[in-house]
Amino acid sequence: MTPNPYLWLIPILPLAGAAINGFFGRRSSKQAISAVALVFCGAAFFMALLVAWGFSSASAPYYYDLTHWIRSGSFQVDFSFYLDQLSLVMLLVVTGVGFLIHIYSVGYMWDDDGYYRFMSYMNLFMFFMLTLVLAKNYLVMFIGWEGVGLSSYLLIGYWFTKDSAAAAGKKAFIVNRIGDCGFLIALFLMIKHFGSLDFTRVFSAVRPLGPETTGAGLLTAIGLLLMVGAAGKSAQIPLYVWLPDAMEGPTPVSALIHAATMVTAGVYMVARSSAIFERAPMAMTVVAIIGTLTALFAATIGIAQTDIKKVLAYSTISQLGYMFMACGVGAFSAGIFHLMTHAFFKGLLFLAAGSVIHGIGGEQDMRKMGGLRVYMPWTFATMGIATLAIAGIPPLAGFWSKDEILWKAFGASWVYWLIGVVTAFITSFYMFRLMYMTFGGEYRGAAAQEAHGHAAHGHAASTHGHGEPHESPWVMLGPLVILAVLSVVGGFVGYGNQFEHFLAPAFQGAAREVAQETSREAPDSTLEHLLMGVSISVAGLGWLLAYLLYSRRPQLPARIAASLGGLYRAVANKYYIDELYAVLFVNPVVDGSTTILWHGVDQGAIDATVNNSASAARHVSDSVRHMQSGNLRSYAGWVAAGGAVVIAYMVWMGVR
Amino acid sequence: MVPLSYYLLLSGILFVCGVLGFLIKRNIITIFMSIELMLNGVNLSFVAFAAHWHALSGQVFVFFVMVVAAAEAAVGLAIIIAVYRTRETLNVDQVNLLKL
Numbered sequence: 133m134t135p136n137p138y139l140w141l142i143p144i145l146p147l148a149g150a151a152i153n154g155f156f157g158r159r160s161s162k163q164a165i166s167a168v169a170l171v172f173c174g175a176a177f178f179m180a181l182l183v184a185w186g187f188s189s190a191s192a193p194y195y196y197d198l199t200h201w202i203r204s205g206s207f208q209v210d211f212s213f214y215l216d217q218l219s220l221v222m223l224l225v226v227t228g229v230g231f232l233i234h235i236y237s238v239g240y241m242w243d244d245d246g247y248y249r250f251m252s253y254m255n256l257f258m259f260f261m262l263t264l265v266l267a268k269n270y271l272v273m274f275i276g277w278e279g280v281g282l283s284s285y286l287l288i289g290y291w292f293t294k295d296s297a298a299a300a301g302k303k304a305f306i307v308n309r310i311g312d313c314g315f316l317i318a319l320f321l322m323i324k325h326f327g328s329l330d331f332t333r334v335f336s337a338v339r340p341l342g343p344e345t346t347g348a349g350l351l352t353a354i355g356l357l358l359m360v361g362a363a364g365k366s367a368q369i370p371l372y373v374w375l376p377d378a379m380e381g382p383t384p385v386s387a388l389i390h391a392a393t394m395v396t397a398g399v400y401m402v403a404r405s406s407a408i409f410e411r412a413p414m415a416m417t418v419v420a421i422i423g424t425l426t427a428l429f430a431a432t433i434g435i436a437q438t439d440i441k442k443v444l445a446y447s448t449i450s451q452l453g454y455m456f457m458a459c460g461v462g463a464f465s466a467g468i469f470h471l472m473t474h475a476f477f478k479g480l481l482f483l484a485a486g487s488v489i490h491g492i493g494g495e496q497d498m499r500k501m502g503g504l505r506v507y508m509p510w511t512f513a514t515m516g517i518a519t520l521a522i523a524g525i526p527p528l529a530g531f532w533s534k535d536e537i538l539w540k541a542f543g544a545s546w547v548y549w550l551i552g553v554v555t556a557f558i559t560s561f562y563m564f565r566l567m568y569m570t571f572g573g574e575y576r577g578a579a580a581q582e583a584h585g586h587a588a589h590g591h592a593a594s595t596h597g598h599g600e601p602h603e604s605p606w607v608m609l610g611p612l613v614i615l616a617v618l619s620v621v622g623g624f625v626g627y628g629n630q631f632e633h634f635l636a637p638a639f640q641g642a643a644r645e646v647a648q649e650t651s652r653e654a655p656d657s658t659l660e661h662l663l664m665g666v667s668i669s670v671a672g673l674g675w676l677l678a679y680l681l682y683s684r685r686p687q688l689p690a691r692i693a694a695s696l697g698g699l700y701r702a703v704a705n706k707y708y709i710d711e712l713y714a715v716l717f718v719n720p721v722v723d724g725s726t727t728i729l730w731h732g733v734d735q736g737a738i739d740a741t742v743n744n745s746a747s748a749a750r751h752v753s754d755s756v757r758h759m760q761s762g763n764l765r766s767y768a769g770w771v772a773a774g775g776a777v778v779i780a781y782m783v784w785m786g787v788r
Numbered sequence: 789m790v791p792l793s794y795y796l797l798l799s800g801i802l803f804v805c806g807v808l809g810f811l812i813k814r815n816i817i818t819i820f821m822s823i824e825l826m827l828n829g830v831n832l833s834f835v836a837f838a839a840h841w842h843a844l845s846g847q848v849f850v851f852f853v854m855v856v857a858a859a860e861a862a863v864g865l866a867i868i869i870a871v872y873r874t875r876e877t878l879n880v881d882q883v884n885l886l887k888l
Contacts, residue, residue: 762886763880763884764884764886767886768811
């Protein structure tokens with residue numbers, strides 16, 4: 133391993149930006165705030181490129197020990213950073229996409245009163261995310277892990293005067309705590325059994341252990357607990373419920389945190405722990421099953437959503453499911469590949485959706501959009517590219533990575549593959565539905581309503597004081613265009629398994645697997661092409677179906693929905709999962725806290741003890757205070773009586 | 789020679805007279821004099837014991853008590869004069885502001 137002192141600068145730079153904007157932003161001009169935020173974030177990107185320069189698949193990992201932290205006997209944890217092929221991919225994605233979204237935010241949030249606060253939080257997020265990605269041990273990773281959770285909470289609840297935003301922030305934070313609890317227990321197990329949290333030390337302790345094929349042991353437990361943490365952070369079943377609500381945050385936040393970077397931290401963590409998962413087949417199976425189910429489940433919910441950001445949120449959950457499916461079948465590099473392309477096209481989708489929302493004055497309901505391709509051609513073009521990419525149309529980025537995952541999943545079991553293909557069909561359908569509802573047909577927004585009598589809705593849809601939809605400024609379109617280019621070409625890095633070979637040193641434990649995989653691959657190339665054809669055709673079918681339903685016969689979907697009745701209502705209401713959780717977990721906790729903890733313990737025991745001792749003291753004093761009458765002779769009487777008592781006592785006991 | 793018990797009896801009588809006067813009388817000056825009476829009752833027992841045991845420390849102690857009593861008389865009379873000037877009375881039952 134080679135020491136590289138630049139490593140620690142990468143996370144520290146955005147922290148400096150966050151501190152400057154956080155402390156001095158209130159009195160600075162917006163130009164100065166933007167400059168600080170962009171310069172520090174851009175500097176981190178620049179440093180990342182500098183570090184990445186000349187780092188190839190053959191390079192030994194870089195590391196840098198910043199300072200000591202915990203030294204207790206043989207157990208030690210330092211603030212140290214680490215960069216191998218896996219963290220390099222994450223580093224470039226986070227800094228690159230993050231920088232683009234920072235630029236976009238300047239345009240999107242310019243008119244907001246808390247501009248400096250927003251930019252400060254964004255930089256703070258970058259700091260924690262880079263800490264997470266560059267950590268050399270699990271504890272530093274955990275700092276980043278918790279820190280991005282904090283930034284996520286701050287940014288979801290950014291418009292905290294809105295009740296729903298504040299509640300969504302709390303929900304995200306609390307659901308993440310459940311996952312973090314699992315992650316922490318996994319760390320405790322590692323400390324107990326391996327005596328270290330350092331990646332290299334833990335993995336070298338794990339490496340001699342055989343796979344736990346018979347029964348579940350320590351590695352299975354650690355793997356499952358890590359997966360609990362990953363499920364919380366990456367919004368997998370059963371902890372995905374916070375992500376759709378997180379759309380209450382500003383759209384750049386949704387793009388940066390809840391699509392491109394933070395929610396993929398779980399995938400990164402599982403991939404990073406590949407050495408552990410490799411030796412715990414049962415945990416791997418659980419990861420694969422959770423990923424597969426989440427992919428399908430979230431995609432079906434996405435069909436019936438009408439809020440443009442909610443569709444994208446469920447789409448994100450679904451795509452994250454793909455990544456976990458890949459990790460679960462041992463194709464970690466395929467999962468990371470999809471993570472990267474997903475960061476491009478899903479970041480782009482969210483930014484484009486933000487551009488739409490910005491352009492029509494804050495409206496998010498797709499039923500009030502339509503026909504926007506005329507008003508905002510650039511947004512339409514870039515979002516179209518992203519849609520093609522996510523739907524898996526070749527040769528765009530999403531096709532390569534998704535097909536890689538499906539192919540690897542087929543190698544594990546055809547069930548994963550089948551569900552993956554069905555999900556791909558649904559994905560294609562709801563994404564093109566979104567496109568047709570937003571950009572196709574006629575505009576159904578403020579202008580259309582004005583014709584019908586505008587009093588009720590007219591002003592709500594045009595809060596910026598413009599009835600006509602308009603294209604966004606170039607500061608917002610620039611990032612869209614760059615991400616669109618990346619969404620087109622991003623997939624080619626995976627051509628001929630280059631990406632997999634690049635990442636191979638990071639998955640040394642999985643090297644054996646890869647060798648097997650490639651040996652199996654060669655004779656099955658016709659099968660691979662067949663499967664590729666299937667996934668392309670289902671993507672095309674999804675597009676066709678969306679075209680028929682939402683462009684050709686726009687009145688048809690409502691009739692289908694009506695004929696499906698209960699099923700449609702269940703899907704539109706997200707399968708009532710939130711309501712179920714409310715009954716099962718939230719209400720018991722709230723009721724228990726109210727009756728037992730609040731009324732019982734707090735008011736009944738703690739408050740009562742304090743209040744009763746106070747009133748007891750008052751009552752005693754009330755009776756005693758009459759002694760202090762101010763009458764000198766009664767005082768004298770008390771003195772004399774006291775003296776008499778003392779003398780009587782001495783006489784009684786006998787003076788010695 | 790007069791036995792020790794006589795002195796002690798007289799000393800006790802003087803002290804009890806002082807206590808009773810202190811408790812019963814309302815005039816501050818009378819109360820003040822009662823305190824002096826108590827002090828002198830105690831002084832008497834001190835010198836009686838000193839004579840009986842042929843120890844000088846009792847006598848020395850009496851001098852101390854007399855010095856303190858003189859100081860106390862000076863301060864006390866000053867307070868009494870101050871009280872009379874402000875309250876125009878020497879009845880302790882009317883000087884009853886010494887409370888919360």
